[in-house]
Structures are given as structure tokens and as C-alpha cells.
Amino acid sequence: MNNALEKEFETIDSKYIQQHLANERTYLAWVRTSITIMGVGFLITNLHFSTMASNGKMGDILSKIIGLSSIIVGIFALIISTISYFIKGNDINKQTFRFSRILVVYLSIALILIFLIFGAYYLDVWGSFY
Template identity: 80%
Template sequence: MDNTLKKQKETTDSKYIQQHLANERTYLAWVRTCITIMGVGFLITNLHFATLSSSAILGDTLSKIIGLSSIIVGIFALIISTISYFIKGNDINNQTYRSSRILVFYLSISLVLIFLIFGVYYIDVWGIF
């Protein structure tokens, strides 16, 4: 009887506990990454307007673009990582898991664009050239 009770409580998820826990850790890492991306954009925008007294129109605009694009990238990365979490969970249970590269590709391209804008901002506001 003890074996029968044990069999009844076993679920598909319990067969792959290690993989599901790794999937959850990965998802939480993406959540922390999204929060950081949004925080950096917010920080750059606030530092710009709090520390610079000159009215550099291009600098103001670039600062706003950096802040807004960081928030948008963070939100989209969170949405994609949440969808990816559930898809991976199903794939683990069905033993059809395939590595997804779309989130890494999207995030890399988005961050490169934000960093390029930040570079232009830095050149304009701080007068490097």
C-alpha cells in the first residue's frame, strides 16, 4: 500500500526536479537582470537632470531616450523570459527541451543600442571630442 500511495503522488514535474529547479533559477536571474536594466536607465536619467545645470538639448533628449529604452527593454525581457520559463517547463516534462537563443539575442542587441546612445550622450554632454 505504501508504494501505491507513493506512485499516486508522483507527478511529471517530480521526475525532473533538478531541471525544473534550474529553470526557476534561470528565470529569477532574468528577473534580476530586467530590474537592473531598468534601474540603470532610471539612474542615468536622474543623474543627468540632478547634476547638470546646463541645458544641453541633445543631452536631455538622449538621457530621456536612454531611460525610456531601458525600461522598455527591461519589460520586454521580463515578458519574454516569463514565456520562455513556461515553455521550458513543458519541454522538460515532454523531454523535448531545446536551447532558446531568442532572449539572449534580443537582450544583446537592445543593450548594444542603449550603450551606443549612452556613448553619444557621453560625447555630447561631457565634450570628449
């Protein structure tokens, strides 16, 4: 009797519980990554303007670019990872698999650009101290 009751309430999602839980953990990791990216940009901008490390306008501009671009990259990473989460949920139920090319390529290119701006900021602000 108990077995028949369990079969009645079984959904397609319950057949692949482990995969759906892994998908959820991956999504939460992307959420943490998005928050971290935005936090780093916010931290750099706040540190720059609270210490007034630069005497020039270029350091101020680069600091603002780092802060704004980090927020934009973090928001887009969150949006893309949310879309990817739902697509993967459907793919799990259909037993098909496609890895996240778009999310990985986007985040890699965006972070490389932010790191290049970090490098320019470092050379402008801290390079003058040496």
C-alpha cells in the first residue's frame, strides 16, 4: 500500500533528485561568485576614495570603472546563471546534457577585462610610489 502511494506522488524531478540538488549547489556557487565579484569592485572603489591613494584623475576614473564594471559583471553572471539553472533542470529531466559554454566564456572574458583595468589602476596609482 505504501509503495503504491509513493508511486502516485512521484514526479519527474524526484527521479533525478541527486542531479537536481547538484544543479542547485552549482547555482548557489554562482550566486556567491556574483556577490564576490560585486564586493571586490565595491571594496576597491571604497578603499581608493577613503585613502585618496591617487593624486591624479586617472586613478579616480579607473577606480570608478572597476567598481561599475564589477557590479555589471556580477549582475550579468547572476542573470545568466539563473537562466542556466532552469535550463539544466529541464535538461536533467529530459536526460540530456549541455555544459555552460556561454556562462563560462562570458565570465572569463569579463574577468580578464576587469583584471586588465586592475593592472592599469595598479600601475597608475601604486607605480608612482616606487
